[in-house]
Amino acid sequence: MTTKIKDVLYPIAFAVGLILIWEAVVRIFDIPLYLLPAPSDIARVVDGELLRNMGATLYEAVLGFLLANVLGFLTAILFVHSRPAEKGIFPLAIALKTTPVVALAPLLVIWLGTGYWSKVAASMIICFFPILVNSVKGLKAVEHEAWELFSAYKGTKAEIFWKLRLPTSLPYVLSALKISSSLAIVGAIVGEFVGSNKGLGYLVLLSSYHLDTPVMFSAIAAAAVAGLILFGIIASVEKRVIFWQKVDEV
Amino acid sequence: MAAISSLAGSVRERAAGAAFDAGGSAGASSGAHLQTSAISIQNCSLTFGSVRVLNGVSLDVRSGEFMSILGPSGCGKSTLLRLILGLLRPDQGGGITLHVPREEIGIVFQKPVLMPWQTAIQNIELPLNIGPQRAKQSKAERRERAEWTLELVGLADFRNHYPQQLSGGMQQRIAIARALAANPSILLMDEPFGALDEFTREKLNIELLRLWANPDTKLNTVVMVTHSIQESVLMSDRIVMMSPRPANVSDIVQVPLAHPREAEMQELPAFLSTVREIRKQVKAL
Ligand SMILES: Nc1ncnc2c1ncn2[C@@H]1O[C@H](COP(=O)(O)OP(=O)(O)OP(=O)(O)O)[C@@H](O)[C@H]1O
Ligand SMILES: [Mg+2]
Numbered sequence: 001m002t003t004k005i006k007d008v009l010y011p012i013a014f015a016v017g018l019i020l021i022w023e024a025v026v027r028i029f030d031i032p033l034y035l036l037p038a039p040s041d042i043a044r045v046v047d048g049e050l051l052r053n054m055g056a057t058l059y060e061a062v063l064g065f066l067l068a069n070v071l072g073f074l075t076a077i078l079f080v081h082s083r084p085a086e087k088g089i090f091p092l093a094i095a096l097k098t099t100p101v102v103a104l105a106p107l108l109v110i111w112l113g114t115g116y117w118s119k120v121a122a123s124m125i126i127c128f129f130p131i132l133v134n135s136v137k138g139l140k141a142v143e144h145e146a147w148e149l150f151s152a153y154k155g156t157k158a159e160i161f162w163k164l165r166l167p168t169s170l171p172y173v174l175s176a177l178k179i180s181s182s183l184a185i186v187g188a189i190v191g192e193f194v195g196s197n198k199g200l201g202y203l204v205l206l207s208s209y210h211l212d213t214p215v216m217f218s219a220i221a222a223a224a225v226a227g228l229i230l231f232g233i234i235a236s237v238e239k240r241v242i243f244w245q246k247v248d249e250v
Numbered sequence: 251m252a253a254i255s256s257l258a259g260s261v262r263e264r265a266a267g268a269a270f271d272a273g274g275s276a277g278a279s280s281g282a283h284l285q286t287s288a289i290s291i292q293n294c295s296l297t298f299g300s301v302r303v304l305n306g307v308s309l310d311v312r313s314g315e316f317m318s319i320l321g322p323s324g325c326g327k328s329t330l331l332r333l334i335l336g337l338l339r340p341d342q343g344g345g346i347t348l349h350v351p352r353e354e355i356g357i358v359f360q361k362p363v364l365m366p367w368q369t370a371i372q373n374i375e376l377p378l379n380i381g382p383q384r385a386k387q388s389k390a391e392r393r394e395r396a397e398w399t400l401e402l403v404g405l406a407d408f409r410n411h412y413p414q415q416l417s418g419g420m421q422q423r424i425a426i427a428r429a430l431a432a433n434p435s436i437l438l439m440d441e442p443f444g445a446l447d448e449f450t451r452e453k454l455n456i457e458l459l460r461l462w463a464n465p466d467t468k469l470n471t472v473v474m475v476t477h478s479i480q481e482s483v484l485m486s487d488r489i490v491m492m493s494p495r496p497a498n499v500s501d502i503v504q505v506p507l508a509h510p511r512e513a514e515m516q517e518l519p520a521f522l523s524t525v526r527e528i529r530k531q532v533k534a535l
Contacts (some may be wrong), residue, residue, distance in 0.1 A: 059479045152335050152357050153432065154381030167367045244366035244414060
């Protein structure tokens with residue numbers, strides 16, 4: 001077997017094994033449904049409603065993810081070209097990072113309402129920092145000699161940016177994207193907890209009021225799957241774009 | 251070997267021609283003596299903060315010569331090359347005069363400095379694709395030029411390889427090809443073979459001499475920083491010895507060996523005595 005097949009097969013085999021054990025344990029010990037539903041009970045409540053809620057959460061998360069990353073990368077470009085901007089804004093960004101999104105979420109709902117935007121904003125706030133820090137680091141990671149090479153041949157500022165700084169920063173950028181792909185879902189769900197009528201966060205909250213544990217489990221599982229999907233997409237983009245090196249930072 | 255001898259012969263002529271073109275001083279056109287300067291460094295000092303690195307260095311690089319710079323680590327050899335390239339400015343009172351257009355100076359750094367996201371051919375093409383060079387040639391011409399220098403350094407088979415897929419010696423050859431792609435008449439090299447094993451190093455030494463002698467390239471003057479006395483004697487016409495920091499030119503040694511140079515010349519008495527002489531001077535520094 002090739003390593004590639006093993007990489008896929010082993011985790012699947014392991015997960016299937018876990019699910020089987022879980023199912024067996026619940027049946028043998030007759031654990032009540034509201035405490036721990038069996039995988040089969042959870043599977044039974046998977047329906048269009050769940051997928052619709054998952055879609056809503058994904059929509060908010062992806063939108064927040066994209067906006068935050070574009071904004072974060074542009075801010076990083078500003079930082080590496082202007083020291084005053086970096087000195088002035090970076091501390092604010094750190095302050096924003098150390099403020100828990102959970103604490104901000106109610107405020108976001110007051111400002112932006114119970115619709116999509118408060119969740120998008122929560123997701124943005126949580127995604128913003130990794131991309132900012134990593135992009136600044138990446139854009140500055142240019143080797144001194146490489147910079148001298150471009151200068152020696154009279155490369156313009158734009159050429160230095162597009163042909164040197166940008167590609168140098170890509171491994172850092174993609175490592176930030178991987179991290180924030182799962183954080184984006186967290187942001188959206190936190191936003192939904194505070195005030196919404198759809199999304200996986202809403203579903204988790206609602207099912208907890210009704211003690212409908214199977215639905216709650218299905219929503220939790222859907223959130224995990226949503227995170228995995230985003231992560232998988234970014235990881236495969238990374239493999240294609242950054243074939244020359246990997247960095248795992250932040 | 252006969253072919254190489256004739257190439258070397260034409261280099262001599264070409265160098266003389268260049269001297270004539272440059273409208274050099276009287277007597278420069280006599281041909282046998284390559285007296286026209288390509289780069290003049292006058293009384294250049296350089297201070298980094300409180301550290302004085304160069305101390306009134308004056309040096310003339312002659313058009314057509316192969317010059318080596320030898321000196322203790324940290325004395326300012328790389329700094330001197332940066333001054334010539336205009337990447338650094340000398341302190342008040344110093345001056346650098348280039349007798350060729352600035353674009354005709356190529357550079358090979360101590361490290362290959364290749365872009366890992368670009369293939370060998372793309373890396374070689376880089377200097378042609380940036381700055382004022384870009385407008386000078388069409389896309390096809392630039393590519394053709396890069397292909398040609400790739401072949402010149404003998405790596406045509408590795409055209410589409412990425413730097414990580416090449417050995418250290420191959421990477422350094424790509425770096426040399428990149429410098430040659432911009433068609434320099436003067437090549438500055440900062441310990442280009444420093445990181446290589448003895449075997450590869452000697453092979454590339456001879457290869458570089460062949461490129462220098464190749465009449466198809468405009469290249470006629472090389473300034474090479476090196477740590478190796480043997481390498482400097484094998485390759486150069488003149489060897490500039492630098493003193494420890496604050497550095498100055500302590501001596502210039504003329505190498506009494508004929509061109510074209512071969513690896514076997516390292517056994518000649520003239521080679522050995524020059525090496526001995528330099529070693530003695532290095533000890534005295
Ligand atoms: N950008 C810089 N800022 C401060 N000091 C510098 C800078 N660049 C070089 N120096 C100092 O200048 C001195 C000469 O450096 P340089 O790199 O020219 O030496 P070198 O002769 O090339 O040495 P080596 O043979 O080890 O490469 C060193 O002592 C170094 O500390
Ligand atoms: Mg050096």
